[in-house]
Amino acid sequence: MKIDRSKFLECMAWCGTGAIYTLAGPGIVGRALADTMSTPLAGKTFVQISDTHVGFHGQANTDVIATFQQAIDKINALPQRPDFVMHTGDLTHLSKADQFDTVKQMLGTIKAGAVYAVPGEHDVIDDRGASFFSTFGHGAAHWYSFDAAGVHAIALTNVLDITAGGVLGRDQLEWVRSDLAGQRANTPIVVFAHIPLYAAYPQWGWTTDDYMELLAMLRRFESVTVLNGHIHQVLSKVDGKVKFFTADSTAFPQPAPGTAPKPGPLTVPAGELGQHLGIRNVTIVGIPGPIAVADETLAQ
Secondary structure (H helix, E strand, O other), rough: OOOOOHHHHOOOOOOEEOOOOOOOOOOOEOOOOOHHHHHHOOOEEEEEEOOOOOHHHHOOOHHHHHHHHHHHHHHHOOOOOOOEEEEEEOEEOOOOOOHHHHHHHHHOOOOOOHHHEEEOOOHHOOOHHHHHHHHHOOEEEEEEEEEEEEEEEEEOOOOOOOOEEEEEOOOHHHHHHHHHHHOOOOOOEEEEOOOOOOOOHHHHEOOOOOHHHHHHHHHHOOOOEEEOOOOOOOOOEEEEEEEEOOOEEEOOOOOOOOOOOOOOOOOOOOOOOOEEEEEEEEEEOOOOOOOOEEEOOOOO
């Protein structure tokens, strides 16, 4: 099904702030990034960024390249080089070839063991993600997993064929079931996707229609962290041993749930934009262990 651009633009949410995750026991422990940077945690780390929206031109941020670069500079200045960086979608604003090229070049300057990405709805306009997957994909698969930084990471696509909320679909859910079957219960699991994998605010499409089936598969694990973008702000939820976090954007904020007629780019007073944008750095200590999540704004 082809995405309706007008609907899709109305439903978008913007994320990209950073947070640090540390494994030291079951669950996730919040930790201020400033504290983490002054007292480095003994463990492996990874970073989440989101919603760079390269190609956006609007009052909410007149230079998204500059704020994207600020986020990269923060990652490269971390006291510990992250094992990997995951971009959780909306790398571009309109899925244009030059926009993908710019993002690829900028991501290539990040000092990390590896850089990964999942698509946002803005990355699959008109061609169902063909340009995104050819640039950032893993062969023919639209979803994949890998082991790094002491976690088993699962990267999902929930922005194809959407009408309001995200959709995983039967093929992807069965692939997740098979992928998780080989993991022990004490293996820390981290799941990445663009649209929230819980009911963050369904009235604005900030949910994934079939997330409950995924959640059922995750419940047997002692430590599960689910990281999303799309809504351009940090929200969190705990469901048993599963912790959900959305991230800030590196481009611009969106209104808090229900505070505006609809979601979309939010213009803030001059000089305050950096307070609403950021990166997320995560540290993992031991297996199993808690994951410490810390977000830092570009203004810090």
